[in-house]
Amino acid sequence: MSVSPSAKDMQIQPNEAEKPMKPKVLTLVIIEKEGEVLLGMKKRGFGQGYYNGFGGKVETGETVEEAAARELKEEAGVVAVSMEKRGILTFHFDDNPQPWEVHVYHVPDFVGEPCESEEMAPVWFSYADIPYDRMWQDDQFWYPEFLQGRRFRGEFYFHNTHTLVSHSLQSVAQL
Ligand SMILES: CNc1ncnc2c1ncn2[C@@H]1O[C@H](COP(=O)(O)OP(=O)(O)OP(=O)(O)O)[C@@H](O)[C@H]1O
Numbered sequence: 001m002s003v004s005p006s007a008k009d010m011q012i013q014p015n016e017a018e019k020p021m022k023p024k025v026l027t028l029v030i031i032e033k034e035g036e037v038l039l040g041m042k043k044r045g046f047g048q049g050y051y052n053g054f055g056g057k058v059e060t061g062e063t064v065e066e067a068a069a070r071e072l073k074e075e076a077g078v079v080a081v082s083m084e085k086r087g088i089l090t091f092h093f094d095d096n097p098q099p100w101e102v103h104v105y106h107v108p109d110f111v112g113e114p115c116e117s118e119e120m121a122p123v124w125f126s127y128a129d130i131p132y133d134r135m136w137q138d139d140q141f142w143y144p145e146f147l148q149g150r151r152f153r154g155e156f157y158f159h160n161t162h163t164l165v166s167h168s169l170q171s172v173a174q175l
Contacts, residue, residue: 023101027055027068031107035127040075040120051135054120068105075120081109085175087142087152094159137164151175
């Protein structure tokens with residue numbers, strides 16, 4: 001007699017396919033000093049050719065804040081003296097089933113001299129000269145919130161990775 005395996009035997013739940021995928025968690029640090037922000041030109045990998053803050057994936061065994069500090073050191077060569085979480089952005093891509101959850105940190109103080117790494121070339125920009133046309137399309141929406149000192153949450157929907165189709169953004173009291 002043949003017995004077909006039950007959902008339990010196959011270690012899947014009945015409506016597994018409908019469950020949204022757990023997001024991948026990443027960090028993004030923006031250094032800000034006297035009306036200027038430090039951005040890096042991404043030299044390789046995801047987002048190559050865009051200016052962005054410094055960050056990357058959270059690795060197993062580290063907290064989100066530890067990951068943010070590690071990536072800042074690796075990519076810009078500086079150590080954060082203090083950091084404050086200011087935003088959580090969720091990115092949905094129609095060409096990737098896994099959403100990305102990016103935790104944005106403000107670093108008002110750091111030690112060391114920013115220097116070019118294999119991944120990023122750092123450049124200071126005044127608020128008025130932030131190069132939104134050479135950045136991810138979501139940035140133009142949430143940087144103003146960030147630069148005003150607010151906390152925020154946003155959801156952004158992308159087509160073919162790079163084209164922003166729709167978004168929502170709220171300023172929030174707490175993250
Ligand atoms: C879609 N709209 C977006 N808007 C603004 N910023 C975005 C972004 N999407 C990803 N980001 C940031 O881009 C970096 C990628 O990091 P990424 O280089 O892939 O990570 P990591 O350094 O761990 O990778 P490797 O070690 O090279 O594999 C990381 O800071 C992440 O927050």
